[in-house]
Amino acid sequence: MSKKTKIVLTVVGVVAGLGFLHLWQNVGFENLGIGGKKAAEAKKFRVGFLPVT
Amino acid sequence: MNLVGKGFYEPVRFSAFPEMKESLVSGYLDATFMIVPLALALREGGVPVKIVYLGHRDGTALMVHKESNIHSFKDLKGKKIAIPNRYSNQHLIIYKGFKDNGLSTQDATLLEMPPPDMPAALAAKAVDAVIAGEPLMAKTELDGYGRVLYQAKDLWPNFISCVLVAPQRTIDEHPEWLQGLVDGIAKSGKWLEASMEHRMQTAGAVGPSYYNQEPRLLRYVLSTPPDRVTYANLMLAKDDFKRIEELAAESGILKKPLIFEEYTDTRFSEKTAGATAYNWDGPKEADVR
Numbered sequence: 001m002s003k004k005t006k007i008v009l010t011v012v013g014v015v016a017g018l019g020f021l022h023l024w025q026n027v028g029f030e031n032l033g034i035g036g037k038k039a040a041e042a043k044k045f046r047v048g049f050l051p052v053t
Numbered sequence: 054m055n056l057v058g059k060g061f062y063e064p065v066r067f068s069a070f071p072e073m074k075e076s077l078v079s080g081y082l083d084a085t086f087m088i089v090p091l092a093l094a095l096r097e098g099g100v101p102v103k104i105v106y107l108g109h110r111d112g113t114a115l116m117v118h119k120e121s122n123i124h125s126f127k128d129l130k131g132k133k134i135a136i137p138n139r140y141s142n143q144h145l146i147i148y149k150g151f152k153d154n155g156l157s158t159q160d161a162t163l164l165e166m167p168p169p170d171m172p173a174a175l176a177a178k179a180v181d182a183v184i185a186g187e188p189l190m191a192k193t194e195l196d197g198y199g200r201v202l203y204q205a206k207d208l209w210p211n212f213i214s215c216v217l218v219a220p221q222r223t224i225d226e227h228p229e230w231l232q233g234l235v236d237g238i239a240k241s242g243k244w245l246e247a248s249m250e251h252r253m254q255t256a257g258a259v260g261p262s263y264y265n266q267e268p269r270l271l272r273y274v275l276s277t278p279p280d281r282v283t284y285a286n287l288m289l290a291k292d293d294f295k296r297i298e299e300l301a302a303e304s305g306i307l308k309k310p311l312i313f314e315e316y317t318d319t320r321f322s323e324k325t326a327g328a329t330a331y332n333w334d335g336p337k338e339a340d341v342r
Contacts, residue, residue: 044061045083046081047063048064048065048077048084048085048086049067050069050073050215051263051264052187
């Protein structure tokens with residue numbers, strides 16, 4: 001593998017990694033339908049209350 | 054079972070009802086415990102929510118400063134009274150108490166105040182009386198400056214304050230989750246009522262976690278007197294709500310009469326008939342963090 005090819009692959013890898021990180025942190029895979037079942041399983045049933053009877 | 058939201062049901066604590074209302078309307082909450090007239094007002098305003106169960110009965114007290122000369126409703130004429138919200142059953146108790154004594158709420162100054170702020174306001178004598186759910190009223194007693202003028206049960210037997218309210222979205226899409234919650238409340242209530250030991254165990258567990266209050270205060274609330282707050286009969290009953298509807302309409306809180314069958318969904322409540330207490334040894338240290 002030539003030096004040029006290595007550099008191109010490294011750049012592509014970094015860009016793909018950053019893209020993956022961006023999707024995970026800012027968009028949320030559940031919004032894209034990726035891993036939807038797992039995300040649905042993690043949903044909690046939120047119940048509000050005031051600390052008075 | 055756990056007590057701090059490690060499981061499927063996640064408790065979300067609020068310090069005032071307006072924020073809770075916004076969270077319900079925005080869809081953040083899947084269900085919430087809420088004061089009855091506020092739930093009715095939401096329905097009246099077209100918000101698709103329904104009352105599905107009760108949270109407890111009684112559990113409200115009207116407190117005055119122990120040095121005051123207020124000993125009856127008539128003595129509250131011309132005084133400042135803090136209420137949790139215009140849309141609260143505590144407001145309705147004050148309305149009814151004045152009416153029963155030939156007075157009206159126009160004869161006093163009613164101030165809306167978040168319940169957690171009430172003890173300090175009474176201690177500083179910024180108001181003459183406060184009324185809200187426990188344990189905040191008992192706190193004024195334990196801290197040495199509050200005196201019970203009336204317990205809600207003395208003025209309004211089987212008083213209802215908080216109810217479980219669910220958006221129609223939850224009812225339609227996840228009825229099994231809601232039924233699980235209602236069943237849990239019913240069984241917990243039966244368990245609490247089974248013995249004073251259970252009440253004391255609960256006070257020790259939920260004080261630091263859910264309520265952020267001293268266990269000593271909750272032990273006092275759940276025992277002095279033992280029927281200060283009750284959890285045995287939490288099923289929806291039309292007659293209980295009829296009285297609230299009438300007072301809310303009469304006092305101007307609601308603009309028009311509401312129909313019980315439209316603002317409640319009794320199916321979840323009906324399935325708790327014959328519910329028995331949890332077979333549970335009580336909260337463990339690990340359950341409460």
